[in-house]
Amino acid sequence: MITRTGPGRLIRVKERMNGAMYREILSDNLLPSARALKMKRGWVFQHDNDPKHTARATKEWLRKKHFKVLEWPSQSPDLNPIENLWRELKVRVAQRQPQNITALEEICMEEWAKIPATMD
Template sequence: WREENLPEGQPSLQQSTNQACMVEDILDENLLQSALDLRLRRRFIFQQDNDPKHTAKISKEWLQDNSVNVLEWPSQSPDLNPIEHLWRDLKMAVHRLFPSNLMELERCCKEE
């Protein structure tokens, strides 16, 4: 799962390994359209952690080629990332619901 600032406010399920190419696809399919849908135009700053897939050359090039302003982020700083605190709460809430398959897991996450 990944948090995504989608207009519907729902997370997006990704069913493949997290690699730099996948990050590029995610950015391509979601980031700029979400900014347009939210009427941000180019007035936003994109924040992501320093996970290797986010700092890979292909990811950095995509952000630069699409003129995305990126917030510089210190290494080893998950405590500064607000979404990290929410993931724990989501995991606990979903765990209490005992989803038995992927569809139930996705439904539970979206409902929470």
């Protein structure tokens, strides 16, 4: 999650994600991130058109939780602002050259925490 006040929680997904896991991640992290970032009511959630995101069960879950979701054109990753953030994180992590998966996870978390609310 990214917002105008900064990035939300970064979590490691240790296995192949499916729709149920995606909804669990949202359940465990979306509102806590919004609260931690002191977001006001009326914010809009955006995700891309990955099948896990557009699954009927996911749409229903979001509707029941009263999340306002931004409609998103298919095949448009260039419009998604989080893509810039992923690139920034990759560059920062590569500069630190993690030597194993544990170091990779630690460095990702450290660098994510350093990302400012606004980036040039």
